Ligand code: NZQ
């Protein structure tokens with residue numbers, strides 16, 4: 261087990277009707293002037309936004325709403341949001357939505373607390389440590405990105421088409437309200453994207469070079485089994501409270517660091533997926549399922565025993581009469597088949613962008629390797645040529 265620090269300070273408030281507590285929670289965390297951030301239309305249509313602002317009013321809080329965050333949230337919107345937060349003299353940012361809304365709120369909170377710095381140029385690119393940020397709270401509407409418990413925020417620069425994440429302790433929200441009922445309006449496609457993303461946050465930690473962490477492995481395997489079981493149930497029975505509860509909690513645990521403690525993280529499939537989202541604006545979960553099968557087949561030889569353990573412990577595949585490589589391949593195939601059963605793409609032809617030319621694949625690989633200045637992954641360290649080979653494998 262490697263040395264680690266575990267800092268997961270977000271207060272998680274789980275259960276039906278918990279959004280009614282929003283005003284009280286903001287007050288508890290010192291907010292008096294609240295910038296409420298939301299997405300396209302779902303929170304307005306469902307009446308959630310009215311309930312949340314009603315709760316703020318009841319607590320005597322001033323607020324202003326900024327709506328219109330798009331999936332794969334844009335830097336330009338976040339920059340405008342910083343200006344609005346400054347004009348309003350906000351001292352708290354409240355996200356009502358999913359990963360895109362939460363990440364925009366985090367970026368606004370960074371920028372509004374340091375108006376002399378630019379969120380992209382200074383924090384995202386130069387990696388100037390975020391010195392302080394406005395506190396952020398979350399009312400979660402989709403179990404997927406895990407941003408409600410993570411230290412990460414991911415933005416897309418709409419001028420350069422770069423999709424990049426930024427980690428900071430200030431990105432841990434003060435509180436997250438998790439009411440599974442708020443997910444009942446989700447389209448089936450978004451539920452499926454969320455299931456993939458929850459699994460991938462766990463698998464991108466599970467496949468790593470340190471294989472001696474028994475408790476961390478068991479936690480990751482448990483989160484994966486639970487997500488698969490309840491993912492199936494959620495897809496079969498839309499609006500199933502129990503299934504959405506399990507997914508919501510799995511989503512928060514899958515990305516707060518717990519399932520990778522004492523390990524190196526890998527996150528190569530996430531980096532491969534981010535380039536697809538940056539270039540083609542495809543949904544995050546779909547970008548991950550489209551590349552994972554190819555990543556896994558490419559990396560299988562790095563540690564077949566790890567894939568064999570995954571096959572046995574996560575998918576319950578009987579090892580009798582199989583060698584390690586056969587077992588490993590069955591685990592990969594079970595994962596691919598599960599993603600396919602959710603109608604998630606498992607190669608590029610099934611993603612909105614379709615099969616690509618060789619020159620586009622080269623451009624994707626070049627960008628993913630940050631113009632050949634970085635490698636990705638830790639389970640197997642992938643350079644530009646490896647990245648290109650994986651995009652080629654997925655290009656059918
Ligand atoms: O905009 P609205 O109308 O709200 O519709 C959204 C959006 O179209 C809809 N939706 C959300 N809740 C709904 C709902 N529709 C009906 N009923 C509801 N209850 O779902 C669509 C997708 O929303 P989005 O917020 O984009 O989804 P998700 O939570 O999957 O977030 C994805 C973003 O998070 C980033 C991804 O890269 C992507 O940009 N990630 C953030 C991470 C983090 N900060 O830790 C980690 C992840 O790996 C990920 O990279």
Ligand code: ZN
Nearest residue numbers: 405457460461
């Ligand atoms: Zn993700």
